[in-house]
Amino acid sequence: MAVSVVMPALEMAQETGKLLAWLKKEGDSVKKGEPLLEIETDKVTVEVEAPADGVLSALKARAGADVPVGQTIAWIVAPGETPPAESAPTVSGRAMSATVGQVSELTAAPNPTPARIRASPKARRMAQDLGVDLSRVRGTGPDGAITGDDVQAAAKSTLAPAVLSPASAAAAAPAFEPAAALSNIARLMAERTTQSWTSAPHFFLVREIEAGGLNSARSYLGPVVERDHKVKLTHTDLLVALVARVIARHPKFNATWTGNGIQVHPEVNISVAAAVKDGVVGVVIPRADSASLGAIAERRADLSERARAGHLRPPDVSGGTFTISNLGMYEVDAFTAIITPPQAAILAVGAITDRVIAVDGKPAVRSMMTLTLSSDHRVVDGAQAALFLKDVVAALREPAKWL
Secondary structure (H helix, E strand, O other): OOEEEEOOOOOOOOOEEEEEEEOOOOOOEEOOOOEEEEEEOOOOEEEEEOOOOEEEEOOOOOOOOEEEOOOEEEEEEOOOOOOOOOOOOOOOOOOOOOOOOOOOOEOOOOOOOHHHOOEOHHHHHHHHHHOOOHHHEOOOOHHHOEOHHHHHHHHHHHOOOOOOOHHHHHHOOOOOOOOOOOOHHHHHHHHHHHHHHHHOOEEEEEEEEEOHHHHHHHHHHHHHHHHHHOOOOOHHHHHHHHHHHHHOOOHHHHEEEOOOOEEEOOOOOEEEEEEEOOEEEEEEEOOOOOOOHHHHHHHHHHHHHHHHHOOEOHHHHOOOOEEEEEOHHHOOOOOOOOOOOOOOEEEEEOOOEEEEEEEOOEEEEEEEEEEEEEEEOOOOOHHHHHHHHHHHHHHHHOHHHOO
């Protein structure tokens, strides 16, 4: 039986994916689970795996093409089998897209009622940020749906200057170079941080703690992890393991604001901010509250290497429920992070440095670090955040009691 290969969706706001390269040729035999193609989404470059065994057939998109999420781009068939007849593209209801190069424009048609406006979630969010009236935007997506490109074009149109004569237009031309186009990853970072900052009521708690216990744990556990898993144990690995175990006792920090209430997630999946070209992605350690320290270190090392090489897969960046951002390796003492939607909190971790503090009323030098917790006030309040951070500090001071 023929199995379709579709452009995958990694998140609610994704509308299209760019096909970077086919890793197999039409007519090649493929095995379920082996890399089939590389795509670039609004989030990251990933490898898409073959959904079944068979022969790759009827490729419908070339490398470099932007394809709507949910659209069939190839078929995997049995040897000698013919792929299904051409049909209308299947596009998921949450990800409608316009073809690259289409032009949107304002229309003088009467304003429809809000219920009749067809627009993707991304387009609605952009319209709110840019102050665009969706009722005056002509959609170029499937069935006339409004896309993010339509909203951007409408915003530019409303800001366009009055028509000038050729001479006056030349005189009014800007003296600076046009802005460089953003990569998909950089553009999404800008959109998502704006969305989070303007929609989620952030509040912040800061704790400065001794890091001696964390350093000691790395010293005595590191050789064991390196022997058994062939990877080096990092402070980030310890943070993932310890914070995940604390989150299991504070379920609201593993939740999402739905608009009508709080949804608590059944699994603690820690997203670790990782730097890649043109931005930052969150690579996910699933079920980190029950995973062994060695398993966490092994997965983090694998994800980090593949993120730098641009070989991440959809499951690698999906499903995170809480984020840790560690900039200690960049010698940053402390910073405040923006929550990654739709999560409810993010922990920012600064560098471990020697500082002079008071110990029993006398000055002493200790290894110190600063933690900054950013929380969504719709999901948790200040007291709940303080108790959560208190337990995080306790776990970092005495890791052996939590691991």
